[in-house]
Amino acid sequence: MERSGWLKCLADDYQRLRSVAATDLTAQVPSCPDWTAADLVRHVGAVYLHKATAIRQGDLPDPWPPAGLESEEPIALLDRAYGELTDQIARHGDNEPVWTWHEPDQTVRFWIRRMAQETVIHRIDAELALGAPVAPIPDDLAADGIDEVLKLFVGYGSHAWREKFEADLTSAKGRTVAVELDGGPAWLVRTDPDGVTVTGPSSTTSSADATASGYPATVLRWLWARESAPTADAQSPVRVDGDEEALAELRRLLATATQ
Structure with a gap:
């Protein structure tokens, strides 16, 4: 896969995660037993923001997390974070240098792929939590x-x-x-x-x-x-x-x- 395919899947799975989780943010997530749907949404939002910051700065965000993150309403946080992530991706080419945890690949492309994969797994978490049908995975x-x-x-x-x-x-x-x-x-x-x-x-x-x-x-x-x-x-x-x-x-x- 390449950028366009990952970004299409990221957009689809973000929307699916958002819509399913929003139906009951108190639902327990069976695949992450310590989490509610609100915790799941907040986690994904924080991950998006972390990667958006890494892409913008080209380096590991430090200090982290930013003040006030835990008090933000989960769905609002997810929406804001997705917007910041996709904005930063749009501003940077695949091969531009950035910090990643995978030493052989220190590029923006790594995070595009990682965020697409992060999101599909966590939208499945939301579907399992709410008893919703699991949408197809390409x-x-x-x-x-x-x-x-x-x-x-x-x-x-x-x-x-x-x-x-x-x-x-x-x-x-x-x-x-x-x-x-x-x-x-x-x-x-x-x-x-x-x-x-x-x-x-x-x-x-x-x-x-x-x-x-x-x-x-x-x-x-x-x-x-x-x-x-x-x-x-x-x-x-x-x-x-x-x-x-x-x-x-x-x-x-x-x-x-x-x-």
């Missing part, structure tokens, strides 16, 4: 999100912040999980004591200890633990097969990476 956005969460959050994160993943990596034995899209590409995730290596996307993967496969949107939701409202009999639409320890290891790594 295949290209879902595949891009799969690539991001595996390569950046798990792969890069497990090396850049080794201490955060220490407990997950201590028992690593070089197990591999293939994450495969129906009719599409696949990624191979290998976990070793010194970190996680992610290769792909490719048309095939080498022999893996386990596989997780499905349509792009369902795989993305599975990786982010947003596959359904948590109930005793909920069944994931993602098909899993092979070494259960390898699959459990990947889920632990994902939980650590996305907290």
